[in-house]
Amino acid sequence: MNLGELIYNLDYNNKKLIRKIENLNKKLNNINNSIVFNELCIKEELLPKFTNIYIYIYIYLYICIFKYY
Numbered sequence: 001m002n003l004g005e006l007i008y009n010l011d012y013n014n015k016k017l018i019r020k021i022e023n024l025n026k027k028l029n030n031i032n033n034s035i036v037f038n039e040l041c042i043k044e045e046l047l048p049k050f051t052n053i054y055i056y057i058y059i060y061l062y063i064c065i066f067k068y069y
Helices: 003-008 012-043 049-066
Strands: none
Touching: 012 049
16 A cells, blocks of 8 residues: 555545645755755855845754754
């Protein structure tokens, strides 16, 4: 039995909850990937200088907010 068959047998509310969890996981993965990408761009000096201040703000917020989850 695969995951699709398990989800198919659930009621509507449980399916909806699983889909929300999947979407949240996708969003968190995208956030993590963008942080890694931005850190690499900063390290390799691939971005224009004026964008660095905004990226540092986002990285700081990421460290402060998501570090404890």
